[in-house]
Ligand SMILES: Nc1ncc(C[C@H](C[SeH])C(=O)O)cc1Cl
Ligand SMILES: [Zn+2]
């Protein structure tokens with residue numbers, strides 16, 4: 001099976017990042033946006049078409065915010081190689097890359113990801129330690145400044161949904177927030193890739209309130225889910241996070257939305273729970289093709305609107 005139908009260790013992924021940038025130096029730049037708690041680099045790959053266009057829009061995709069969700073980094077790697085290899089061959093990909101730059105963060109939580117390979121496959125959080133407890137880790141998707149640490153998060157360091165000591169207390173969350181703050185005029189679309197559950201989610205999760213462009217985001221998610229159903233005969237739920245999955249504050253998509261990135265989504269990839277986080281490698285191709293269809297569908301509509 002191909003490289004992209006296997007899960008890869010952290011060291012493997014770092015090697016892949018540099019090899020891919022070298023192999024495609026005309027379309028790929030590596031950007032160091034910060035480092036993890038254990039001082040591992042946070043690398044973003046910037047994909048650009050070969051056509052230079054003034055004030056290009058951009059899309060952001062982060063993977064691996066939660067360590068055990070291995071299909072997520074697998075999707076980022078798969079998406080990058082697919083986009084590079086089908087540029088100037090597939091119209092959708094060519095148009096996408098010619099109309100916008102794509103920032104891809106393959107592993108947002110490298111310390112946690114490494115830990116799932118060496119110690120505990122079911123680890124979710126990062127690996128920061130707090131003074132007042134000998135429990136480790138903050139849930140990076142509860143650490144963003146969006147109704148931080150209200151209902152749906154926990155202020156106890158031992159909990160899986162521990163919100164951290166303060167908003168952006170974690171270097172991984174701070175690095176992403178800093179990058180998006182400094183690129184908020186060009187980034188028009190935010191995607192955060194998770195598993196499992198097969199859902200296309202959009203803000204808010206931190207409140208039951210509907211965002212101003214709720215109807216538009218609902219339509220984009222619905223259209224993407226319909227395409228997946230038609231092409232792959234697989235059902236994805238879709239809707240505002242608070243209603244569709246659960247009320248939870250401090251998420252990256254809610255924060256990105258409030259920053260002004262009004263096309264903001266969280267994807268929950270395969271499956272529905274049979275394997276859950278332990279999705280077998282034989283499922284990677286199908287899960288990634290379904291996610292790609294959703295990205296192309298949303299990117300075509302979402303980023304084209306001014
Ligand atoms: N804003 C959000 N959007 C999506 C989710 C669901 C993910 C699924 Se793993 C999580 O629990 O962190 C959670 C939040 Cl806080
Ligand atoms: Zn290649």
Ligand SMILES: [Zn+2]
Nearest residue numbers: 066069194195
């Ligand atoms: Zn997750």
Ligand SMILES: [Zn+2]
Nearest residue numbers: 194195196268
């Ligand atoms: Zn999940």
